[in-house]
Amino acid sequence: MTSEKYTQTFIVPASAIDEREHVNNLTYLQWCVEAAEAHWEVKASETLRENYVWYVLNHHIEYKASAFEGEEIEVATWVTTAEGVKSERNYSITRVEDKKVLVEASTLWCLLNAKTLRPTKITDEIRTLF
Numbered sequence: 001m002t003s004e005k006y007t008q009t010f011i012v013p014a015s016a017i018d019e020r021e022h023v024n025n026l027t028y029l030q031w032c033v034e035a036a037e038a039h040w041e042v043k044a045s046e047t048l049r050e051n052y053v054w055y056v057l058n059h060h061i062e063y064k065a066s067a068f069e070g071e072e073i074e075v076a077t078w079v080t081t082a083e084g085v086k087s088e089r090n091y092s093i094t095r096v097e098d099k100k101v102l103v104e105a106s107t108l109w110c111l112l113n114a115k116t117l118r119p120t121k122i123t124d125e126i127r128t129l130f
Contacts, residue, residue, distance in 0.1 A: 003079040003130035006039040009096065012071050022066035028103045029061060032091040035077045036107065043129040052120065054109045057086065061105040065095070072096040079130040085110050085119040 008031075018024035033056070040054065067073055074094045081088045086108055093103035113120045 005076045005078045006035065006042065007074055007076045008035050008038060009072060009074045012067050012069050012073055014069050016067075017069050022068055023102075025061075025063060028063070028093055029059060029105070031073075031075050031093060032059075032061075032077065032103075032105050032107065035075045035091065036089050036109070039077055039130075044126070048126065048129075051114050052126070053112050053114045053117075054087075055112055057108040057110050059105065059107050061103060063103055065100050065102045067093075067095055067102050073102070080106075082122045082127045082130065085121055087111065087122060 012023060016023045016027045036054075041049070044052075072095070074096055076092045076094070077089055079087055079089050087110075089107050089109060091103065091105040091107075092101060093105075094101050110119055111122050111126070112118060
């Protein structure tokens with residue numbers, strides 16, 4: 001299973017820059033999580049969002065190049081697996097100007113019942129969203 005990509009494009013803000021004058025590594029991870037959450041918000045109905053929540057089990061991230069203030073960045077995310085209670089989502093962060101891949105990452109998410117916060121099986125309805 002590989003889903004369609006969801007993308008967000010933005011300009012790197014000054015708040016993302018660290019003392020080495022490039023984007024802080026934790027900021028890339030935050031951008032990945034924000035893109036995943038936005039993808040869920042766009043695709044899932046209000047009822048699904050009320051009944052289910054996603055929790056992170058782990059992240060894997062590879063930093064390939066740096067980004068700097070004022071550069072246009074694209075964050076792409078897509079689901080690669082959704083089985084049982086777990087779903088893997090991949091990410092690619094690219095500098096728009098030269099198409100340079102800055103980060104490749106993946107996150108293993110677990111679907112929880114929003115009321116009990118217990119793991120719950122990914123339904124066909126959710127699986128087909130992505």
